[in-house]
Amino acid sequence: MTIIQKVNTRKTTMGHSQADKAQSRERILRQAADAVRDTGLESVSVGKLMRSVDMTHGGFYNHFGSRSELLAQALERALVEGARTANAGMKPGDAPRSYETRVKGYVSRAHRDSRTSGCAIVALASDVSRADPASRAVMSVHLDDFVAQLATAMDRHDEGDAMLAVSAMVGAVLLARVQTDPKKSDALLKSVRDRLLALNHNAPA
Amino acid sequence: MTIIQKVNTRKTTMGHSQADKAQSRERILRQAADAVRDTGLESVSVGKLMRSVDMTHGGFYNHFGSRSELLAQALERALVEGARTANAGMKPGDAPRSYETRVKGYVSRAHRDSRTSGCAIVALASDVSRADPASRAVMSVHLDDFVAQLATAMDRHDEGDAMLAVSAMVGAVLLARVQTDPKKSDALLKSVRDRLLALNHNAPA
DNA sequence: TGTACATCAGTGAACGCGCGTTCACTGATGTAC
DNA sequence: TGTACATCAGTGAACGCGCGTTCACTGATGTAC
Numbered sequence: 001m002t003i004i005q006k007v008n009t010r011k012t013t014m015g016h017s018q019a020d021k022a023q024s025r026e027r028i029l030r031q032a033a034d035a036v037r038d039t040g041l042e043s044v045s046v047g048k049l050m051r052s053v054d055m056t057h058g059g060f061y062n063h064f065g066s067r068s069e070l071l072a073q074a075l076e077r078a079l080v081e082g083a084r085t086a087n088a089g090m091k092p093g094d095a096p097r098s099y100e101t102r103v104k105g106y107v108s109r110a111h112r113d114s115r116t117s118g119c120a121i122v123a124l125a126s127d128v129s130r131a132d133p134a135s136r137a138v139m140s141v142h143l144d145d146f147v148a149q150l151a152t153a154m155d156r157h158d159e160g161d162a163m164l165a166v167s168a169m170v171g172a173v174l175l176a177r178v179q180t181d182p183k184k185s186d187a188l189l190k191s192v193r194d195r196l197l198a199l200n201h202n203a204p205a
Numbered sequence: 206m207t208i209i210q211k212v213n214t215r216k217t218t219m220g221h222s223q224a225d226k227a228q229s230r231e232r233i234l235r236q237a238a239d240a241v242r243d244t245g246l247e248s249v250s251v252g253k254l255m256r257s258v259d260m261t262h263g264g265f266y267n268h269f270g271s272r273s274e275l276l277a278q279a280l281e282r283a284l285v286e287g288a289r290t291a292n293a294g295m296k297p298g299d300a301p302r303s304y305e306t307r308v309k310g311y312v313s314r315a316h317r318d319s320r321t322s323g324c325a326i327v328a329l330a331s332d333v334s335r336a337d338p339a340s341r342a343v344m345s346v347h348l349d350d351f352v353a354q355l356a357t358a359m360d361r362h363d364e365g366d367a368m369l370a371v372s373a374m375v376g377a378v379l380l381a382r383v384q385t386d387p388k389k390s391d392a393l394l395k396s397v398r399d400r401l402l403a404l405n406h407n408a409p410a
Numbered sequence: 411t412g413t414a415c416a417t418c419a420g421t422g423a424a425c426g427c428g429c430g431t432t433c434a435c436t437g438a439t440g441t442a443c
Numbered sequence: 444t445g446t447a448c449a450t451c452a453g454t455g456a457a458c459g460c461g462c463g464t465t466c467a468c469t470g471a472t473g474t475a476c
Contacts, residue, residue: 040331046462056421057421059421125383127245129379140383140386140389164401167377168372168373170380174379175330177334178330178333192368195366221451221452223439226453252428252430263433
């Protein structure tokens with residue numbers, strides 16, 4: 001370890017290791033991205049967040065300039081992770097997921113029941129719709145991607161059709177999370193899922 | 206005014222008039238129902254709410270037992286008002302609104318741009334999905350009504366079709382409120398609206 | 411390799427602030443007779 | 444109708460609390476030579 005001392009350039013140096021710091025930052029951000037999807041943007045407090053990651057609140061500001069800066073990054077992270085989950089297990093070069101696979105995965109009980117690892121658009125759309133334009137812009141990009149990818153996976157490659165599908169997918173999971181009657185919640189998901197799958201085989205309007 | 210003194214029963218009496226009290230309560234609750242739809246359940250604070258209604262915070266507890274009791278009533282009120290707006294101008298005995306009228310009114314720029322007077326399901330679904338089961342149950346009732354009424358207005362009277370339509374309607378308005386690009390936001394509404402209108406004339410699946 | 415020194419991630423006390431809630435008080439409303 | 448009294452809606456100071464943020468301090472990490 002001391003062997004490479006001289007090799008290091010004289011640039012700005014460290015206290016605890018750089019690697020430790022990067023790792024701490026990553027733990028905080030990852031935890032925040034989960035918390036934000038689970039209980040909403042506003043629910044995340046610096047104190048609770050740092051405690052949940054076994055640190056004290058003061059250290060937070062070694063990693064982020066402010067709570068709202070963290071929130072912006074947590075939103076972005078949650079959106080990326082949510083999209084990654086939708087493509088779980090995919091490797092570069094794999095054929096893109098089919099429309100059917102996407103709809104079945106999205107409009108599902110599993111997705112309804114796992115906000116923390118699920119799509120951040122469903123989880124945070126209300127919060128973001130009330131937030132500053134910068135946050136809305138961040139989610140808009142992911143929304144556009146979502147629509148574009150789904151359109152590509154549909155027979156007619158029609159963006160308008162994809163907009164309907166995305167709206168229904170997001171709406172269905174959101175409402176299924178509200179519905180207290182489990183049977184009705186399941187029925188809502190099934191009805192929407194079946195109809196979205198059928199929609200892809202319709203003749204052009 | 207003093208003429209009817211003797212007529213009053215001796216029951217629990219008043220300070221400022223009963224009518225004044227009822228009116229104060231109504232102003233607070235109405236304001237809360239609007240605020241809740243505009244900025245979310247959690248955003249309503251007792252102090253700000255009372256100030257917005259030109260009173261001081263202490264008086265709040267003459268009308269509501271706690272903030273969370275107020276929030277529960279504000280949610281219910283917002284849901285009722287939102288539904289009433291959807292049926293604006295209707296009198297008992299009028300023919301129920303057509304599917305077409307409902308979809309056009311709901312999936313519209315006007316609705317997207319007026320959270321305060323719009324549907325409380327779109328405005329608060331995320332908040333409520335994270336809230337206690339009691340709040341979720343309150344919204345569930347209104348959601349069931351929404352689906353049932355829309356099914357009635359559809360050619361096939363199919364509840365499953367209505368679930369798809371409601372999911373897409375809620376999802377579209379929600380996402381249109383997120384989208385920062387006005388053209389894309391408008392396009393989203395139009396695409397979903399057109400497709401939902403077409404959906405009602407399809408043959409049975 | 412060993413020693414003196416510098417950096418800075420993480421700690422925890424402290425700050426000012428807005429929150430929900432309580433409460434002694436006020437004065438207009440209404441009652442009793 | 445007039446007078447003495449009771450009620451209670453609304454006021455505003457005060458409470459304890461958690462918040463975001465700051466900062467003097469610590470000690471492990473790393474540097475200089």
